[in-house]
Amino acid sequence: MKTTIGVFFGGRSTEHEISVISASQAMAAIDTRRFDIVPVYITKDGHWYTGDALLDVANYRDTAALLAQCTEVYMRPIYGDYTLYRAKPRLFGSDRLATLDVVIPVLHGSNGEDGTFEGLLETIGIPYAGCGTLASANGMDKITMKMILQAGGVPVVPYVWFTDRQWDAQRDDTVAEVESTLGYPVIVKPANLGSSVGIGRAADRAQLLERVADAQRYSSRIIVEHMVDELQEINCSVLGDCDQYETSVLEEPIKSGEILSYTDKYMGGTKGKAGMQAAQKRIPADLPADVTERIRFLAGETFRVLSCHGVSRVDMIIDRSNGGIYVNEINTIPGSLSFYLWEATGITFPKLMERLVSLALKRRRDLSHKTVSYDQNIFSLGGGGVKGAKGAKGAKSGAR
């Protein structure tokens, strides 16, 4: 019997379109002799649709026409129910449209790569590819991610972070902290977006104020980092789980301006290619063997320290002025699932998809050995069984 893979993509994210491209590449790479594919497209306003028309990227030019050929669906947040239901019940026949065996989320950015969607899958108990809720959420937030990496001994560039409220109420102190710990130039980023959205350089105080105001449009948590002026960017993909993983060959993305922009990343103009795969890049990156080895080691450490799973891409910064190597960020659902890095490492795209499925099933099997609840019903113990409860009327909370 074939395994049915639900591929979820699109979503309420600034990286909606990139996700459509990544997912269509991933679905085309799945071996249909072994797997059945059910595409589930999440619209920009959060509705789910399925249908074969979703498989062809050309159809997304006219979303209204595309959705007219599809069926709106949903899953219930009930443990063990892997069914995809029709949103509009039919007069006759079942509302069950398909049963999934495993889910591959190919959602980039907020409401997908950040653990929220993974939380829904955890609630349902369905095996799924990629990071769990904890690693997804930590990996998405540039502040939390850097704190954890620092604590885990992984080098990151010096940074200062603050909230909207702090910026408004303690502006002078916060500016002073940025200037004394980092100095100019700095780079200002909203904590939880991707694709270079809301990111900018500030060379003096006036620009800092402008950049923070800009970043605040996207997030209420802001990170300001020391700007590495002479930087070389190097990416490395990691595949596996935090106990057993392998790292890919390295890529050097090529940028047109000071920072790698949205257009550099996705519209590099490599003919016949789309998404992250289209970006101008050098694979493998041209680096001395010891630097390559150090970067692959740090990519693996990042994956391990953050408790990642499936396929991630770790982006590094080399400071050319002193040779310093820093981890800039992790993408827990990387563009094009980093398949082009795995191909260059000797793992074909179909094999990568198979690995993601088997990793998902293995995690579910491993989890099923863990105790999640006691069979003992403490309410049935009678007498003083529920310690701390003062009787139904007065009790505010029982013992925990």
Ligand SMILES: Nc1ncnc2c1ncn2[C@@H]1O[C@H](COP(=O)(O)OP(=O)(O)O)[C@@H](O)[C@H]1O
């Ligand atoms: N500390 C830094 N110094 C210099 N350039 C940076 C720094 N941090 C980010 N950049 C530039 O900005 C780009 C986007 O930043 P990044 O943190 O990767 O955000 P995103 O999640 O949007 O990709 C990077 O690819 C790099 O070109």
Ligand SMILES: [Mg+2]
């Ligand atoms: Mg980046």
